[in-house]
Amino acid sequence: MISLRAYDAIVIGGGPAGLPAAIELASCGAKVAMIDREDRLGGQLTKQTHMFFGSQSQRAGTRGVDIAGILAKEALEKGVEVYLGATVLGYYDDRVIAVEKDERFIKMKATAYVVATGASEKMLAFPNNDLPGVYGAGAIQTLMNVHGVMPGKRALMVGAGNIGLIISYQLVQAGVEVAAIVEAAPRIGGYWVHASKVRRLGIPVLTSHTVTQVHGTDAVERVTVARVDDSWSPVPGTERDFDVDVVGLAVGLSPLTELLWQAGCAMRFVPALGGHVPVRNENLETSVDGLFVAGDVAGVEEASSAMLEGRLAGLAAALKLGRGSVTGVMKAMEEARLELESLRAGPVGDKIRKGLEALAREAMAS
Numbered sequence: 464m465i466s467l468r469a470y471d472a473i474v475i476g477g478g479p480a481g482l483p484a485a486i487e488l489a490s491c492g493a494k495v496a497m498i499d500r501e502d503r504l505g506g507q508l509t510k511q512t513h514m515f516f517g518s519q520s521q522r523a524g525t526r527g528v529d530i531a532g533i534l535a536k537e538a539l540e541k542g543v544e545v546y547l548g549a550t551v552l553g554y555y556d557d558r559v560i561a562v563e564k565d566e567r568f569i570k571m572k573a574t575a576y577v578v579a580t581g582a583s584e585k586m587l588a589f590p591n592n593d594l595p596g597v598y599g600a601g602a603i604q605t606l607m608n609v610h611g612v613m614p615g616k617r618a619l620m621v622g623a624g625n626i627g628l629i630i631s632y633q634l635v636q637a638g639v640e641v642a643a644i645v646e647a648a649p650r651i652g653g654y655w656v657h658a659s660k661v662r663r664l665g666i667p668v669l670t671s672h673t674v675t676q677v678h679g680t681d682a683v684e685r686v687t688v689a690r691v692d693d694s695w696s697p698v699p700g701t702e703r704d705f706d707v708d709v710v711g712l713a714v715g716l717s718p719l720t721e722l723l724w725q726a727g728c729a730m731r732f733v734p735a736l737g738g739h740v741p742v743r744n745e746n747l748e749t750s751v752d753g754l755f756v757a758g759d760v761a762g763v764e765e766a767s768s769a770m771l772e773g774r775l776a777g778l779a780a781a782l783k784l785g786r787g788s789v790t791g792v793m794k795a796m797e798e799a800r801l802e803l804e805s806l807r808a809g810p811v812g813d814k815i816r817k818g819l820e821a822l823a824r825e826a827m828a829s
């Protein structure tokens with residue numbers, strides 16, 4: 464018989480969204496568990512060796528990996544019970560979740576949940592995309608920055624958003640030659656600060672180009688790229704080959720929403736937010752009472768906004784649980800909401816603002 468471990472709140476995912484949620488809940492006096500399938504807290508931050516851009520109050524100028532350390536220490540000091548190497552496999556009736564750790568099942572239950580599971584990398588369809596040497600860009604970052612392993616000798620990156628640009632730069636820092644970055648859009652999507660860095664290194668950025676095929680017997684040996692027309696279809700006769708042993712795909716992320724579907728949350732498809740995302744109110748509570756979301760699972764954005772959303776969701780969950788001083792919690796929630804608004808106010812926040820507006824319209828329509 465598997466015994467049930469009960470908490471006031473369970474935070475699923477210990478990344479930049481989950482950590483502040485757990486910290487706020489514990490600060491308000493709730494009994495909190497935080498579960499992450501990795502062996503270390505921090506989520507994507509653990510591989511981000513570059514200094515952060517984004518909001519000053521969200522630690523811009525500090526390395527992502529250091530932000531992870533600061534938040535993890537605070538969570539432990541506040542008494543959050545942390546389960547590492549533990550995967551939440553299912554969300555069942557009566558608010559029970561099943562967790563696998565060390566090949567054993569743990570049954571847990573909470574009055575409030577914050578789901579902060581992040582996002583997974585998107586794949587591209589082209590011949591031989593399963594050859595060893597074709598990686599998601601995040602996987603390259605994990606290999607280099609977490610395990611100290613070089614993915615190969617010469618790489619081609621697909622995607623010139625921030626992730627493609629940053630990882631191309633980090634590949635060169637690690638001693639890997641980057642033959643080119645190809646981008647299907649007519650313009651570089653990432654911030655100019657990152658684009659300038661790769662340009663200074665002499666890496667060509669081929670806009671309006673895509674990968675059409677990878678060649679090799681047991682691993683990647685060569686890649687073909689081609690120019691694309693306005694509908695992003697390859698233009699025959701424009702193909703060119705690059706001899707590379709690594710192809711990195713930085714073509715977007717999809718929210719990891721499986722647990723939300725299982726819990727019965729109302730979901731909507733909003734491309735600007737990365738795919739299917741949960742309908743939620745201004746406190747990030749979903750259509751399931753007491754189930755909150757924060758970070759990339761609620762719409763792919765950035766660590767700065769993930770931290771603020773985590774804070775807001777944690778405070779709102781504490782309020783729901785009747786923990787903390789009502790006026791203090793409400794004041795802190797208002798501050799987090801205003802900071803989120805100002806973070807999303809500029810041109811960089813345009814896409815997410817439109818995505819959130821579309822989600823609100825979709826939710827109203829049904």
Ligand SMILES: Cc1cc2nc3c(=O)[nH]c(=O)nc-3n(C[C@H](O)[C@H](O)[C@H](O)COP(=O)(O)OP(=O)(O)OC[C@H]3O[C@@H](n4cnc5c(N)ncnc54)[C@H](O)[C@@H]3O)c2cc1C
Pocket residue numbers: 475476477478479480481498499500501505506507508511514515516517549550551552579580581582601604625626629630719757758759760763764765766767768769
């Ligand atoms: C290469 C790269 C560079 C970036 N640079 C910046 C930057 O400079 N500035 C910035 O603001 N943002 C940056 N970002 C974006 C930022 O990292 C993400 O937006 C942010 O990490 C999202 O936080 P999160 O907590 O929602 O998700 P994550 O960081 O992905 O954390 C989710 C956590 O949930 C865990 N998890 C998932 N499913 C389960 C499950 N079923 N059971 C248990 N645990 C689970 C995962 O193991 C993970 O630890 C970058 C992203 C990448 C990929």
